[in-house]
Amino acid sequence: MAAEKPNILFIFADDWGWGDLSCHGHPYVKTPNIDRLAEEGTDFHRFTVASGVCSPSRTAVMTGHFPARYNIDGHFAWVPSNAKRNMPDWLSPKAPLLPRMLQDAGYATAHFGKWHLANDMIPDSPTPDVYGYDRYGVFNCSGEQMPVHEDAMHTVQFIEESVRDEKPFFVNLWLHEPHTPFHTVPKYEWRFRHIEDRAAQIYASVLSHADDRIGEVLDALDRLGVTENTLVIFSSDNGPARDSNEADLTLSYDTATGAGWGIAASKGITGGRRGFKASLFEGGVGVPFIARWPGTIAAGKVDDRSLISAVDLLPTFCEITGAEFPIGYQPDGVSQVSVLLGTPAPEREKPLFWKYPSRWPAAKNRPDHWVSYAVVSKNWKLVSNADGSHVELYDIAASPLERTDVKQSNADVVIELKKQLEDWQATLPDHPTGDVFSEERKSLTQE
Numbered sequence: 001m002a003a004e005k006p007n008i009l010f011i012f013a014d015d016w017g018w019g020d021l022s023c024h025g026h027p028y029v030k031t032p033n034i035d036r037l038a039e040e041g042t043d044f045h046r047f048t049v050a051s052g053v054c055s056p057s058r059t060a061v062m063t064g065h066f067p068a069r070y071n072i073d074g075h076f077a078w079v080p081s082n083a084k085r086n087m088p089d090w091l092s093p094k095a096p097l098l099p100r101m102l103q104d105a106g107y108a109t110a111h112f113g114k115w116h117l118a119n120d121m122i123p124d125s126p127t128p129d130v131y132g133y134d135r136y137g138v139f140n141c142s143g144e145q146m147p148v149h150e151d152a153m154h155t156v157q158f159i160e161e162s163v164r165d166e167k168p169f170f171v172n173l174w175l176h177e178p179h180t181p182f183h184t185v186p187k188y189e190w191r192f193r194h195i196e197d198r199a200a201q202i203y204a205s206v207l208s209h210a211d212d213r214i215g216e217v218l219d220a221l222d223r224l225g226v227t228e229n230t231l232v233i234f235s236s237d238n239g240p241a242r243d244s245n246e247a248d249l250t251l252s253y254d255t256a257t258g259a260g261w262g263i264a265a266s267k268g269i270t271g272g273r274r275g276f277k278a279s280l281f282e283g284g285v286g287v288p289f290i291a292r293w294p295g296t297i298a299a300g301k302v303d304d305r306s307l308i309s310a311v312d313l314l315p316t317f318c319e320i321t322g323a324e325f326p327i328g329y330q331p332d333g334v335s336q337v338s339v340l341l342g343t344p345a346p347e348r349e350k351p352l353f354w355k356y357p358s359r360w361p362a363a364k365n366r367p368d369h370w371v372s373y374a375v376v377s378k379n380w381k382l383v384s385n386a387d388g389s390h391v392e393l394y395d396i397a398a399s400p401l402e403r404t405d406v407k408q409s410n411a412d413v414v415i416e417l418k419k420q421l422e423d424w425q426a427t428l429p430d431h432p433t434g435d436v437f438s439e440e441r442k443s444l445t446q447e
């Protein structure tokens with residue numbers, strides 16, 4: 001392996017809450033392999049993704065842009081739902097794309113696990129190879145659906161081939177867990193047989209199964225002698241899902257992944273952060289982020305000061321690998337290489353923005369799910385409903401759990417951040433454009 005070209009393994013879980021790790025104090029979930037990453041790397045406590053739901057969050061990782069720039073404000077569903085929500089049917093393959101930049105820099109690229117930058121119910125949507133991947137095995141995509149538990153197996157095989165071919169590799173390992181349906185395996189249910197709450201047992205078992213598969217990949221890096229030349233990151237696309245209607249524990253079915261236990265088994269926790277999945281409070285966008293690169297990133301360290309965003313990943317990975325931006329491309333994020341290497345960044349100089357259509361006023365059973373827009377600048381976070389008639393302000397450096405609204409004593413900050421938010425909103429497109437629509441759209445317009 002060429003030492004100047006480090007490998008990257010990006011593990012992106014689905015709905016994994018900040019508190020759903022034993023190294024973050026979970027009372028019964030056991031995650032020894034992810035804990036190993038924390039012991040051998042740095043645990044960043046203030047990482048945020050670019051949305052409280054799946055597809056826009058993943059769009060930000062792929063493009064380094066806020067997903068609202070592509071009208072991707074919610075999850076990709078079937079075509080009528082996308083059209084109703086003013087969304088495209090897939091992320092444009094012509095967008096600036098991280099895997100393509102790394103391909104151009106000489107990397108072998110692969111994607112295994114969840115896709116959801118389109119949907120399996122849209123058969124004419126592009127497959128991942130069009131986006132810059134040499135190899136893929138996925139679900140929530142057109143074509144054959146890879147079984148969810150085969151992600152680590154394919155990842156290990158690809159890493160073995162890359163090492164044999166002496167090529168640096170970039171691999172997305174995008175786990176299904178702990179998204180619904182919960183696909184339990186007897187071995188892991190038995191591991192938590194002491195838990196009397198059936199829903200909690202299911203939740204712990206699927207997280208443990210995912211952690212074991214991560215362990216298989218980490219063991220392969222050791223066996224192949226590439227651990228010290230590989231940056232491994234574990235994170236999640238958004239905060240944990242929660243059942244707000246107290247549904248009964250029943251089986252559900254997903255067209256991409258099959259049958260499994262439904263939303264009543266969603267027992268994820270946020271480590272005290274406010275809100276859950278689909279919220280723009282920190283419980284929805286503040287997720288685990290652990291980075292390990294032996295000899296380069298400090299071992300056993302916690303960074304609870306640096307605010308890193310998912311839009312920072314593309315410029316960070318490009319700096320690490322020597323990949324170049326396409327002509328004219330400007331990321332919304334910034335490289336965080338210095339932060340990864342141990343220099344904390346206490347304030348966010350380049351603003352972060354979020355957009356997610358939320359109900360106002362909030363439903364009684366979802367009190368923290370009313371924010372449609374948010375902006376973070378330096379130590380401040382402003383949240384707003386859809387029409388801007390209600391805002392709240394938080395000093396997230398002093399109060400990262402967002403318990404105290406300080407807008408009354410900081411009127412000038414509210415004015416400044418509202419102006420930043422309005423200026424950003426003015427840059428967003430009214431409608432998606434380009435080759436991002438299924439043929440099925442034609443039948444909708446004719447009805």
